[in-house]
Structures are given as C-alpha cells and as structure tokens.
Amino acid sequence: xxxxxxxxxxxxxxxxxxxxxxxxxxxxxxxxxxxxxxxxxxxxxxxxxxxxxxxxxxxxxxxxxxxxxxxxxxxxxxxxxxxxxxxxxxxxxxxxxxxxxxxxxxxxxxxxxxxxxxxxxxxxxxxxxxxxxxxxxxxxxxxxxxxxxxxxxxxxxxxxxxxxxxxxxxxxxxxxxxxxxxxxxxxxxxxxxxxxxxxxxxxxxxxxxxxxxxxxx
Numbered sequence: 001x002x003x004x005x006x007x008x009x010x011x012x013x014x015x016x017x018x019x020x021x022x023x024x025x026x027x028x029x030x031x032x033x034x035x036x037x038x039x040x041x042x043x044x045x046x047x048x049x050x051x052x053x054x055x056x057x058x059x060x061x062x063x064x065x066x067x068x069x070x071x072x073x074x075x076x077x078x079x080x081x082x083x084x085x086x087x088x089x090x091x092x093x094x095x096x097x098x099x100x101x102x103x104x105x106x107x108x109x110x111x112x113x114x115x116x117x118x119x120x121x122x123x124x125x126x127x128x129x130x131x132x133x134x135x136x137x138x139x140x141x142x143x144x145x146x147x148x149x150x151x152x153x154x155x156x157x158x159x160x161x162x163x164x165x166x167x168x169x170x171x172x173x174x175x176x177x178x179x180x181x182x183x184x185x186x187x188x189x190x191x192x193x194x195x196x197x198x199x200x201x202x203x204x205x206x207x208x209x210x211x212x213x214x215x216x217x
C-alpha cells in the first residue's frame with residue numbers, strides 16, 4: 001500500500017487548460033456540462049502533432065469537446081478531447097454518466113500537449129481521444145486515428161501484452177481485483193457498451209484496459 005501511495009503521489013498533479021476547479025463536498029458537485037465545436041484555425045495549429053496530411057480522417061470530420069470530469073482530487077475540472085463528429089453525442093453521454101457516478105479521471109487534455117506522443121500521454125495518466133498514429137507494434141491505423149477510440153486513466157488501466165506493460169507505472173495495476181481508484185469500473189464499461197463501443201480489457205491475447213473503441217480491435 002505504501003508503494004502504491006508513493007506511485008500516485010509521484011504523478012504530476014492534475015490541472016485543466018481552462019482552470020475550472022470547483023470545491024466539491026461529498027454530496028455536491030456542479031452540474032455536468034459540455035460543449036462541441038469544429039476544428040478552427042487556432043485549434044488546427046495546436047493539433048499539429050496529432051493531425052497531419054495523410055491521416056485517414058480530415059480535420060473537418062473531427063470535433064473538439066469540452067466536458068466536466070470528476071478529478072482524483074475530488075473536485076470538478078473542465079477537460080478537453082477530440083473525437084469524430086459522429087461520436088460526439090455518444091462520448092458526452094459516457095462521460096456524463098462517469099461524472100455523475102463520481103468516477104475519478106486524473107487529467108483530460110489533447111495529446112498535442114505531449115507533442116502527439118502516446119507514450120508521454122500515457123505516462124502523464126492522460127485521458128484522451130483522437131491521435132493520428134499506428135497501432136502498437138503494427139502498421140494499421142489505430143482507431144484513435146479516426147477519432148473513434150478513447151483511453152482512460154492509462155496508469156490505472158495499462159496495456160498488457162506478455163511481459164510488456166505500458167505505461168511502466170501501470171505495473172502496479174496489472175492485478176485487476178480488487179478495483180482501486182481510477183481503474184475502469186462496470187459503470188464505465190456499461191456506459192461505453194450502451195453506445196456500442198468495445199473494451200480493450202476484454203481482448204483475448206492482450207489487454208488494453210484503458211482502451212474503448214467503436215471497433216473491437
């Protein structure tokens with residue numbers, strides 16, 4: 001337990017690009033809110049790491065979301081995420097349910113804050129959506145490249161394949177029972193299942209506990 005506590009304390013403290021943080025008592029939280037907008041010129045410049053010419057989806061098919069989330073610190077924050085335009089309503093519904101259930105999310109920023117590096121975003125325990133990249137260890141486009149995948153709390157929900165654990169800090173969470181703070185719960189799994197998305201934690205040959213996508217791969 002001391003090692004686990006030290007691990008969590010060693011992670012960077014969560015912050016929000018908009019700086020929204022509302023003190024929340026055990027029974028009071030601000031109402032969940034969200035917004036959706038197209039990728040304008042300012043956002044396009046910011047997203048120069050996650051989107052580039054040759055990506056399998058045009059920027060015009062992507063949408064920028066702002067959503068309230070319940071932080072590890074027990075207060076409400078305003079996060080951001082990019083997903084495919086056809087997934088906006090579905091993803092908002094998922095995170096509304098997660099927020100109302102007080103499922104904790106460590107941080108929620110664009111992967112561009114990590115120069116498009118999936119490894120860096122995972123190491124920062126960042127919950128994210130769109131990132132134009134190949135699958136881990138493969139050449140096919142990841143579902144993240146289409147804006148049809150979301151990764152949640154990567155440290156508490158690592159990718160596990162054989163002896164590989166990503167991010168490395170996720171080794172403390174390879175054992176999935178009992179569930180601990182930030183690990184994917186049935187509330188989250190059900191919310192994604194209700195929009196027709198699949199959980200990587202149910203894959204047969206590898207486990208991607210952080211990953212949810214519209215395709216079961």
